[in-house]
Amino acid sequence: MEAVNLYASRLVTRRQSFTPGHRACSGCGEALAVKLVMKALGRDVIVVMATGCMEVISTQLPYTAWEVPWIHTLFENAATVATGIESARKALLRKGTHLSKAKIVAMGGDGATFDIGTGALSGAFERGHDFLYVCLDNEAYMNTGIQRSSATPFGASTTTQPAGKVSFGQSTWKKNMPAIAVAHDIPYVATACHSYPFDLMNKVKKAVAVEGPSYLHIFAVCPTGWRIPTDMTIKLGRLAVETGVFPLYEVDNGKYSLSYEPPELRPVMDYLKPQGRFRHLTPELVDKIQQRVSREYARLMGKCGK
Amino acid sequence: MERRVAFESSFAIAEAARMADIDVCAAYPITPQTHIVERIAQLVADGELDANYVPVESEHSAMSSCLGSSAAGARTFIATAGQGLELMHEAVYVASGMRLPIVMAVCNRALSVPLSIWGDHSDVMAVRDTGWIQIFVENAQQAFDLTLCAFHIAEDPGVLLPTMVHIDGFHLSHVIEPVLLPDQEEVNKFLPRYHHPFVLDPNNPVTMGDFATPALYTETKVGQDTALRNSLKVILRVFQKFGEEFGRDYSPVETYKTEGADILLLTMGSFSEVAMEAVDGLREAGEKVGLVRLRLWRPFPFEQFRQAVSRARLLIVLDRALSFGGPGPVCSEIQAALYHLKERPEVIGFIGGLGGRDISVNGFQDMIHQGIDKAEQGKFGEVEVFDVRE
Numbered sequence A: 001m002e003a004v005n006l007y008a009s010r011l012v013t014r015r016q017s018f019t020p021g022h023r024a025c026s027g028c029g030e031a032l033a034v035k036l037v038m039k040a041l042g043r044d045v046i047v048v049m050a051t052g053c054m055e056v057i058s059t060q061l062p063y064t065a066w067e068v069p070w071i072h073t074l075f076e077n078a079a080t081v082a083t084g085i086e087s088a089r090k091a092l093l094r095k096g097t098h099l100s101k102a103k104i105v106a107m108g109g110d111g112a113t114f115d116i117g118t119g120a121l122s123g124a125f126e127r128g129h130d131f132l133y134v135c136l137d138n139e140a141y142m143n144t145g146i147q148r149s150s151a152t153p154f155g156a157s158t159t160t161q162p163a164g165k166v167s168f169g170q171s172t173w174k175k176n177m178p179a180i181a182v183a184h185d186i187p188y189v190a191t192a193c194h195s196y197p198f199d200l201m202n203k204v205k206k207a208v209a210v211e212g213p214s215y216l217h218i219f220a221v222c223p224t225g226w227r228i229p230t231d232m233t234i235k236l237g238r239l240a241v242e243t244g245v246f247p248l249y250e251v252d253n254g255k256y257s258l259s260y261e262p263p264e265l266r267p268v269m270d271y272l273k274p275q276g277r278f279r280h281l282t283p284e285l286v287d288k289i290q291q292r293v294s295r296e297y298a299r300l301m302g303k304c305g306k
Numbered sequence B: 001m002e003r004r005v006a007f008e009s010s011f012a013i014a015e016a017a018r019m020a021d022i023d024v025c026a027a028y029p030i031t032p033q034t035h036i037v038e039r040i041a042q043l044v045a046d047g048e049l050d051a052n053y054v055p056v057e058s059e060h061s062a063m064s065s066c067l068g069s070s071a072a073g074a075r076t077f078i079a080t081a082g083q084g085l086e087l088m089h090e091a092v093y094v095a096s097g098m099r100l101p102i103v104m105a106v107c108n109r110a111l112s113v114p115l116s117i118w119g120d121h122s123d124v125m126a127v128r129d130t131g132w133i134q135i136f137v138e139n140a141q142q143a144f145d146l147t148l149c150a151f152h153i154a155e156d157p158g159v160l161l162p163t164m165v166h167i168d169g170f171h172l173s174h175v176i177e178p179v180l181l182p183d184q185e186e187v188n189k190f191l192p193r194y195h196h197p198f199v200l201d202p203n204n205p206v207t208m209g210d211f212a213t214p215a216l217y218t219e220t221k222v223g224q225d226t227a228l229r230n231s232l233k234v235i236l237r238v239f240q241k242f243g244e245e246f247g248r249d250y251s252p253v254e255t256y257k258t259e260g261a262d263i264l265l266l267t268m269g270s271f272s273e274v275a276m277e278a279v280d281g282l283r284e285a286g287e288k289v290g291l292v293r294l295r296l297w298r299p300f301p302f303e304q305f306r307q308a309v310s311r312a313r314l315l316i317v318l319d320r321a322l323s324f325g326g327p328g329p330v331c332s333e334i335q336a337a338l339y340h341l342k343e344r345p346e347v348i349g350f351i352g353g354l355g356g357r358d359i360s361v362n363g364f365q366d367m368i369h370q371g372i373d374k375a376e377q378g379k380f381g382e383v384e385v386f387d388v389r390e
Helices: A002-011 A029-041 A053-058 A078-095 A110-116 A118-127 A177-183 A197-209 A230-242 A268-272 A283-303 B009-019 B034-045 B059-071 B082-087 B089-097 B122-126 B140-155 B184-190 B214-246 B271-284 B302-309 B329-338 B361-376
Strands: A045-049 A070-072 A103-109 A132-137 A188-193 A214-219 A249-252 A255-258 B003-008 B024-027 B052-055 B076-080 B103-108 B133-136 B163-168 B176-181 B253-256 B263-267 B289-294 B296-298 B314-319 B346-351
Touching: A029 A045, A029 A053, A029 A103, A029 A132, A029 A197, A029 A214, A029 A230, A045 A078, A053 A103, A070 A078, A070 B059, A078 A103, A078 A118, A078 A132, A078 B024, A078 B052, A078 B059, A103 A110, A110 A118, A110 A132, A110 A177, A118 A132, A118 A177, A118 B059, A132 A177, A132 A197, A177 A188, A177 A214, A188 A197, A188 A230, A197 A214, A197 A249, A214 A230, A230 A268, A255 A283, A268 A283, B003 B009, B003 B140, B009 B034, B009 B103, B009 B140, B009 B163, B009 B176, B024 B034, B024 B059, B034 B052, B034 B076, B052 B059, B059 B076, B059 B082, B059 B089, B076 B082, B082 B089, B082 B103, B082 B122, B089 B214, B103 B122, B103 B140, B133 B140, B133 B214, B140 B163, B140 B176, B140 B184, B140 B214, B184 B214, B214 B296, B253 B271, B253 B302, B263 B271, B263 B361, B271 B289, B271 B361, B289 B302, B302 B329, B314 B329, B314 B361, B329 B346, B346 B361
Parallel strands: A045 A070, A045 A103, A103 A132, A132 A214, A188 A214, B024 B052, B024 B076, B076 B103, B103 B163, B133 B163, B263 B289, B263 B314, B314 B346
Antiparallel strands: A188 A249, A249 A255, B003 B176, B133 B296, B253 B289
8 A cells, every 4th residue: 555655646746836835834734735736736727715824824925835826815705706816817818808717716714614704605606607616624713723613523622612611612513514515506516635635636626627616625634723643634634534524525516426435434433532622522422423423424325326 | 079968977987987998897786886886787788898797795795806806907896885885894905905906986875873875974984094095076977087087096007006986875876967978989098908017827926915924014014005195196197187188177186266265165075066056155145265175085185185275264174974982084184184284274073964964055054154153162173063953
């Protein structure tokens, strides 16, 4: 397996448009995901980014980690800024004053996507603009200091819904954002994780190839916020997939298909145990999470016709 | 050949946007801005305007969409009012900070609560510090003329700042007046296609909207402020060019019957024309009264303003917005502008015309007389709201 991986990495371009030297924490899964996304996209691309970790770590004046055109304006509006660029491009191409047909990709964290920017994202999907939206989901507001979002999983301790004597942390279940994207009837929706780089990059290529909006939901491990050692990022991404906590699938024109089917799901405890944010969980709560994960996984399998 | 048509002011603005050959208009419907954007949507639907109309899901997204469009190099237009301007507030700052020459028509409207769809300047004052150029218009012709000028000013390579054209909601936006429309060729000559020096282009990648630490934030913002202050020179040049090409002259501060006037009234926007009639009446009665109309609100035209008022004894200022717990926003600006002058008029401020409340010719004459009385009694610095029901 190791030998195969060593060979396979040579199939990927060494050219990076999201360049090293940025200020991400060590072991940052999100920065790794962005690197992979950009490798898959190439240079003919315009990137719109929401306020968040990736924006702050990559563009501190007077430096930039970006070798492609990149724009950040606010927190909640990356999808809308992208629609403005796309509309401008259409008009300028029609009028013959602009020739670039660059792909347009908007990126935001889970806070920008699940919470503050949902309306903007929904509007952009509904209007059918030709762009890819990438959600970089690390399951809380990590940039401001690990506050809960509606992407935070049940039972996780965050700074705004901490575990305590009478609290077990997050008391709600993670919002199903890919399903919300699918409900807009857009041509392509997929989930991915940096721990499966080829799957991730293939999905990026597929997503930008479709005409109209597409949504890629990337599970990004955050050692700082999840309280894990920084060398566990890849491992934990794999555990999320192997336990069924974060299944990899795509929805191509409404048709669900599983991208990776583990022979047998591992118990969620394997995934929860290494993480400080779940340290306080009782066996009863772990059991509750296991039941939920199994049920949701079975539902997804049903949608995939399994 | 110039054409003379009867146009609603909103249509005059839409017509200016059409003749400016805008590329993108993103908007969300809000009273009293709707007639502008409906007209633009219709022009696009009829093939009379080759632009993309983006019907967004909120005012925040309207401005956000314009940020993207302008950053991609498109000539971008937007219109809003009142609550809409408030909802997009943070994005309004971004447009100026990123030096995006977006032109926005604002149909000045009161702010909730109580809900009011009618005009005043509460929304204008709330965006005073956003770094946009702000131009006031008084009639449909000016709405057309100054929207064209706004594109020219905003896109000047020495300016590159977004510009608001302020028309009073309903009092002006919904009024039908005769408008002289120039030929398309004349407009093309006045306003050629523009090219922003830094756009989102993979062949020449730029990073826009970085994050700044305390080490660079101040310098960035000073650069922006300098650009806004320096835009005054370009504004004067564009007004002059417009006058030469179309025969209608505009100035940052305009005066009416101010020669030999001891007492001046200062207004902004559509009320100015009513105030002119009030001045006419008082002049006929032998009173030495004149009118100053502030056309440019930002950048504030200090020099032109001081010249216009320095010889008067009393300046009566009408604010169409409340600054709760403080003086009217225009009045406080004007007092600050005059403070260091050795010879300067005394200032009496009134607040009025809130939430669409009209001020008639008689009303303005009353206001002037009340102002004179107050000055004689030495009641300076008082904040008085005009025409309040007991």
